Ligand SMILES: *[C@@H]1O[C@H](CO)[C@@H](O)[C@H](O)[C@H]1NC(C)=O
Ligand SMILES: *[C@@H]1O[C@H](CO)[C@@H](O)[C@H](O)[C@H]1NC(C)=O
Ligand SMILES: *[C@@H]1O[C@H](CO)[C@@H](O)[C@H](O)[C@H]1NC(C)=O
Ligand SMILES: *[C@@H]1O[C@H](CO)[C@@H](O)[C@H](O)[C@H]1NC(C)=O
Ligand SMILES: *[C@@H]1O[C@H](CO)[C@@H](O)[C@H](O)[C@H]1NC(C)=O
């Protein structure tokens with residue numbers, strides 16, 4: 001998809017503040033591009049108390065996380081170039097041990113795991129890399145990145161002063177460092193890597209490990225430094241990181257963070273651009289004005305390195321999601337959305353911020369700033385020295401009220417909870433609360449609930465296609481089944497080779513009289529350690545439970561033997577917490593009660609176990625070699641549990657990202673052409689309450705502040721990377737656990753359906769005149785841009801006045817210029833891009849005097 005570029009052409013003769021700023025931006029781009037190319041053989045990276053030094057020179061760096069296994073190699077180049085276009089100069093990634101070493105000593109670095117290939121793409125883009133090896137990474141990734149086999153090494157204890165663990169950690173860390181060296185990827189070798197991380201957020205939990213934890217951190221630091229990478233090592237959230245390791249900050253805000261030595265720079269390794277999502281959870285969002293505020297405050301207060309976690313979140317394909325319950329989507333409300341498209345206005349507003357910060361770089365690398373009190377909740381920071389170099393940040397941290405402050409004899413208007421950036425200590429080029437960037441709606445947006453954006457041509461259903469099925473056996477245990485007296489812990493039993501573990505037993509009920517047979521007089525109680533269980537009695541599906549705790553189901557029993565089949569499953573292994581690897585999963589108590597017939601405790605009875613499903617053993621998801629197991633059906637079964645479904649489909653035309661809409665399904669797994677799309681669970685809805693229609697950006701943010709999706713499927717849409725599709729027939733295989741309707745499955749593509757802009761007149765007191773005396777007004781301008789190959793076909797909404805609402809739900813306010821739509825149509829219809837100004841001049845009159853006006857537009861692209 002085309003990137004959204006701000007076009008400088010202005011429809012009027014007025015040189016806008018934006019235009020002037022853009023000229024400076026262009027200069028900044030050139031500087032950054034030149035700097036990025038400095039990586040030459042023999043370069044060096046060091047640091048002092050102000051910044052990282054690259055080739056002896058202090059640098060202000062802006063970084064973003066992109067995790068290579070969460071997208072495809074075909075997407076990497078585009079993601080990295082959009083990151084560079086967004087004003088970043090560093091790409092950060094974790095290294096995912098369990099993906100690279102699925103069995104001990106058996107390594108995999110192919111396809112999505114091609115770490116070297118990914119770093120070479122970063123290098124080709126002229127960007128730097130921060131390699132966070134961990135090897136514990138958390139990251140909402142299965143088991144925090146540890147291979148499950150590690151848990152079964154005799155005597156091992158994770159993340160503490162334990163020899164077997166340290167041996168393995170050192171072995172894997174050395175392996176990765178060795179690979180990087182062999183490929184000349186460290187900066188002193190001419191490569192892109194300027195930083196490495198050892199361990200990860202251990203400081204959050206180290207108190208649980210006592211003295212052994214302290215010894216472990218000292219060992220980890222020494223081990224890492226001895227690997228002699230030639231670049232500095234960091235530890236995030238580790239206040240006692242031993243020298244020379246730099247301790248860095250993670251959080252929503254890090255402006256008040258201080259490193260543990262004045263010889264170390266202030267660095268922010270995880271700035272949460274949004275938040276991850278769980279099955280059963282709401283969809284979290286972080287307003288761009290707030291994240292811009294946090295970033296500006298960080299650079300205002302001595303910060304010189306900041307990383308967005310995530311810049312592109314991507315997808316937890318296959319069984320890589322951690323958790324439990326992390327969704328397949330890892331969109332994170334990041335500047336690039338799950339499919340790799342720009343998430344506007346987040347991407348564009350942060351890009352404008354980055355350019356403003358880059359303009360300040362010459363001053364930011366001088367000594368620490370002087371701080372000024374500008375009002376009760378207003379302050380400024382000025383970076384300067386004896387020369388003319390000067391940059392200033394003016395902040396209003398009042399979360400309610402705007403303020404006007406005086407700085408060096410000039411007056412500046414500061415919206416509440418905002419920072420203005422003055423790269424020359426005179427003119428404001430950027431304010432974090434003023435978003436002059438269009439927002440976009442994609443054909444795949446689910447919006448905040450009440451709107452359905454899908455256009456007719458954007459989807460394709462599977463209602464007419466022929467289906468084949470395989471019924472997963474419910475009561476017959478076969479394959480690798482075995483008996484054990486009592487209930488086994490699940491992870492110990494499956495070793496995570498599958499999500500699924502069957503627990504089967506027979507309950508013999510003698511002397512049941514006819515009035516008891518077929519009545520729900522019995523209750524089956526299960527104590528579940530998590531993460532989800534489906535219950536079958538005599539082959540019938542009774543119900544399900546999720547999350548750990550006590551489950552109770554009314555059941556019918558027959559006289560004689562009754563078959564009990566409990567399908568217990570993990571949904572992404574734990575990835576966080578002290579000793580998380582020792583927390584169990586599965587079923588640990590089973591009791592059948594009847595009011596009149598006593599209690600049957602089955603916990604110590606013989607149970608038959610089967611790791612994984614029969615369909616997994618048959619590899620039904622594979623493209624070949626399993627045709628004998630499938631049966632064609634004239635009528636496809638709907639809403640029945642435990643069915644494998646298979647059909648073929650033609651790929652949607654074009655190059656837009658493809659999305660599988662599984663809203664009609666219950667819970668299970670999906671594969672396309674043998675590639676593992678991930679776990680789906682649309683039947684699990686977000687809570688009905690706790691969402692906000694409007695998300696005020698003012699005031700401190702937390703991950704629950706701005707959620708959407710209440711009462712809806714927590715995830716109904718699943719990314720199918722373009723590179724996994726082929727011309728002609730493609731294979732879709734699903735395993736449905738609880739019941740769904742596969743004929744209602746849809747394929748969508750994600751393309752821009754409409755473009756919105758919402759800009760406001762600025763107060764005249766905030767006028768920032770650049771150099772030109774001709775500058776009559778500071779006119780908020782906005783460019784509508786449909787992207788490559790698309791044109792504006794209609795104006796859905798336009799109002800110059802006091803419009804309300806957000807993209808997709810704008811409405812007229814009490815002040816409204818009646819010709820709004822006409823003026824915008826004349827400027828935009830039939831074009832790919834058009835520029836609009838929120839001004840009386842542009843609309844030919846003043847619809848309401850003495851009122852600050854805004855312009856809101858939604859244009860339809862096709
Ligand atoms: C690092 O580079 C700077 C500038 O090129 C040089 O002055 C310095 O000696 C180098 N340091 C090392 C350790 O190579
Ligand atoms: C190595 O791992 C791959 C999966 O990546 C697996 O198919 C293969 O059987 C493993 N080989 C050994 C020797 O464990
Ligand atoms: C797994 O088995 C080991 C050895 O029997 C035991 O010590 C451990 O507690 C079990 N793990 C869980 C999570 O129950
Ligand atoms: C059947 O059993 C129930 C409960 O145990 C009892 O209340 C009922 O009287 C019995 N009926 C017959 C016909 O035995
Ligand atoms: C069932 O038996 C097990 C093993 O003796 C015991 O731990 C559990 O508490 C019993 N369950 C109930 C509900 O009494």
Ligand SMILES: *[C@@H]1O[C@H](CO)[C@@H](O)[C@H](O)[C@H]1NC(C)=O
Nearest residue numbers: 797810811812816817818819
């Ligand atoms: C806004 O007002 C105009 C009249 O100027 C009207 O035609 C239009 O339907 C109104 N739009 C909305 C969304 O209320």
Ligand SMILES: *[C@@H]1O[C@H](CO)[C@@H](O)[C@H](O)[C@H]1NC(C)=O
Nearest residue numbers: 764846847848849850851852
């Ligand atoms: C607009 O404000 C000016 C100055 O504050 C005042 O003189 C004038 O009467 C106001 N006009 C209207 C239409 O309210």
Ligand SMILES: CC(=O)N[C@H]1CO[C@H](CO)[C@@H](O)[C@@H]1O
Nearest residue numbers: 137138139140200201275276
């Ligand atoms: C390193 C680590 O555990 N960081 C976590 C901090 O919290 C964010 C929240 O999204 C996680 O994504 C990180 O994994």
